[in-house]
Amino acid sequence: MLALAGCVLFVASGAWADCKVELEALPVTMAGTRPLISGGINGQPVRFLADSGAFYSVLSPAVAGELKLPLRPAPFGMSLSGIGGEASASVTTVRKLEIDHAAISDVEFIVGGGEAGNDTAGVLGQNLWHLRDVEYDLANGVIRIVRPVGCGNRSLAYWVKSDPVSVIDLDRPPTDATRTYGYAHINGLRIRVLFDTGASTSSLTFSAAKRAGIDPLGPETKAGGVEVGVGRKPVPIRIAPVETFEIGGEKIQNTRLILIDTTFRDHDMLLGADFFLSHHVYVANGQDKIYFTYNGGPVFALQPQLTTLQNPTPVSDGTKPEAADAPTPLDASQLGRQGAAELGRLEYGPAIADLTRAHELAPTEPLYLYQRAQAYTQDHQAGLALADLGDALVLDPKYADALVARAQLRLAEHAPTLAISDLESASRNLPPQSDARFLLGEIYERADQFGPASAEFEMWIKAHPDDAKLAMALNGRCWAGTLEGRDLPAALRACDAAVRRYPKSAQFLDSRGLAHLRLGELDKAVADYDGALSINARLAWSLYGRGVAELKQGKTNQADADMAAATAIVPKIAERWRHLGLAP
Numbered sequence: 001m002l003a004l005a006g007c008v009l010f011v012a013s014g015a016w017a018d019c020k021v022e023l024e025a026l027p028v029t030m031a032g033t034r035p036l037i038s039g040g041i042n043g044q045p046v047r048f049l050a051d052s053g054a055f056y057s058v059l060s061p062a063v064a065g066e067l068k069l070p071l072r073p074a075p076f077g078m079s080l081s082g083i084g085g086e087a088s089a090s091v092t093t094v095r096k097l098e099i100d101h102a103a104i105s106d107v108e109f110i111v112g113g114g115e116a117g118n119d120t121a122g123v124l125g126q127n128l129w130h131l132r133d134v135e136y137d138l139a140n141g142v143i144r145i146v147r148p149v150g151c152g153n154r155s156l157a158y159w160v161k162s163d164p165v166s167v168i169d170l171d172r173p174p175t176d177a178t179r180t181y182g183y184a185h186i187n188g189l190r191i192r193v194l195f196d197t198g199a200s201t202s203s204l205t206f207s208a209a210k211r212a213g214i215d216p217l218g219p220e221t222k223a224g225g226v227e228v229g230v231g232r233k234p235v236p237i238r239i240a241p242v243e244t245f246e247i248g249g250e251k252i253q254n255t256r257l258i259l260i261d262t263t264f265r266d267h268d269m270l271l272g273a274d275f276f277l278s279h280h281v282y283v284a285n286g287q288d289k290i291y292f293t294y295n296g297g298p299v300f301a302l303q304p305q306l307t308t309l310q311n312p313t314p315v316s317d318g319t320k321p322e323a324a325d326a327p328t329p330l331d332a333s334q335l336g337r338q339g340a341a342e343l344g345r346l347e348y349g350p351a352i353a354d355l356t357r358a359h360e361l362a363p364t365e366p367l368y369l370y371q372r373a374q375a376y377t378q379d380h381q382a383g384l385a386l387a388d389l390g391d392a393l394v395l396d397p398k399y400a401d402a403l404v405a406r407a408q409l410r411l412a413e414h415a416p417t418l419a420i421s422d423l424e425s426a427s428r429n430l431p432p433q434s435d436a437r438f439l440l441g442e443i444y445e446r447a448d449q450f451g452p453a454s455a456e457f458e459m460w461i462k463a464h465p466d467d468a469k470l471a472m473a474l475n476g477r478c479w480a481g482t483l484e485g486r487d488l489p490a491a492l493r494a495c496d497a498a499v500r501r502y503p504k505s506a507q508f509l510d511s512r513g514l515a516h517l518r519l520g521e522l523d524k525a526v527a528d529y530d531g532a533l534s535i536n537a538r539l540a541w542s543l544y545g546r547g548v549a550e551l552k553q554g555k556t557n558q559a560d561a562d563m564a565a566a567t568a569i570v571p572k573i574a575e576r577w578r579h580l581g582l583a584p
Contacts, residue, residue: 195290208268
């Protein structure tokens with residue numbers, strides 16, 4: 001547990017004159033909707049994901065290997081579970097854990113599961129958060145560990161004077177007494193929710209959606225790709241309209257939610273970082289209560305702007321505490337965190353303004369330029385984003401995040417030579433086990449640099465044998481290696497490994513079909529293309545690839561029909577095949 005700094009945040013008046021709060025404020029930088037905390041492990045700087053949904057703090061196997069942390073078996077029966085199923089686990093002890101200005105000795109972490117993303121070392125879970133009260137003020141870039149003194153059962157929502165305050169009971173299921181649960185209603189159905197800052201977006205399980213009268217596969221829903229978590233498998237998601245979501249007296253009408261095809265043991269819904277960005281949340285573990293207020297803006301990441309939100313009536317249970325000090329001007333770090341939070345809420349104008357002021361106050365810090373470039377990029381101002389990234393790289397030429405971001409922009413601006421130069425610089429400055437190598441592989445592939453793409457995927461696969469993205473990385477290695485054509489048997493082995501994990505993936509079967517085609521194994525190529533098209537009949541690459549295989553088999557009529565069908569879907573597909581040297 002962090003040692004409290006003893007700062008008194010507020011004192012009350014009248015009958016509550018003895019009420020005070022001591023706190024430790026932890027700066028949080030939002031990366032989109034992911035709250036990150038800077039720290040250190042045994043003297044090495046790292047970043048953590050602040051994850052209220054994790055029952056314990058976790059390190060990724062790749063980072064544990066890089067830092068040469070000794071592993072020992074986890075207690076019998078322990079495993080990691082979450083989105084994507086279960087993952088094996090080990091345990092390690094970190095001699096010195098640093099979080100902000102605090103240092104803790106001999107801290108245990110679970111080691112296992114997939115990457116938390118954003119090149120983080122892992123997650124800080126409930127072994128940190130649940131021992132005291134916790135205040136999640138992500139919109140202002142801070143999490144506070146709080147110790148109220150002499151406050152009894154009074155409302156601890158000290159940050160408001162007269163605005164409505166929601167309060168719900170903190171639920172503690174017998175199987176999980178550490179994490180933060182409560183109850184909400186979907187279309188009138190009572191559901192248990194997990195308050196989970198580690199989830200980028202809020203999501204409802206398929207089974208709970210069905211109980212609320214929502215058909216996850218119905219005509220009003222649409223495919224939303226896949227979600228990855230601690231488990232080994234990506235999980236399909238859908239996006240569905242929801243009539244009402246209610247919690248603590250708040251009612252959100254005519255919104256949309258992500259539906260996730262998984263089952264959680266103790267809850268029906270994750271309230272993710274999108275909810276936390278739109279609310280100020282205080283988890284009063286000592287009172288078994290959760291207090292929260294609405295900040296404004298969309299509550300859920302996919303919510304239409306016209307969604308209406310009805311606030312609860314104000315809580316009144318005694319004299320409210322008063323702030324001890326008037327607000328002081330924000331410094332560069334605070335402005336930067338506030339700007340990053342506004343960017344996470346898609347408020348580009350305020351984000352750009354705050355990040356501009358942060359840069360003015362700290363002109364040698366490249367982070368604020370990088371963050372402002374992200375805001376400009378999302379606001380479709382590519383020229384200003386490129387200028388900021390260039391200035392950031394003048395300050396720090398090895399800034400890998402800025403190099404990758406500029407490479408993506410340059411590729412979109414049809415400057416592939418400059419993009420490749422940035423990718424090469426980023427690759428030189430990233431450690432071999434970096435999670436960013438997955439993204440590098442994808443960008444190299446989009447730039448038709450199939451040899452470097454294969455190498456990046458190879459490095460990522462070696463360092464992440466238990467990650468939920470492994471099958472996608474194997475498919476990327478297969479596709480890039482097949483198009484490179486240098487070692488087709490190795491590419492085929494990657495294809496086989498991806499298909500073994502997901503035998504009904506049209507994309508993976510399509511990739512393996514191309515590998516078989518390039519190896520001259522025409523019957524196997526046709527079989528894979530048949531399999532892909534049985535799943536997605538409009539997959540143009542599979543239609544064209546099957547046509548090429550049929551042409552080589554002398555089946556001219558079938559080949560002509562398949563190629564014509566592919567061209568009707570993607571008119572320039574034949575040109576693309578010729579460009580890649582694949583034409584029959």
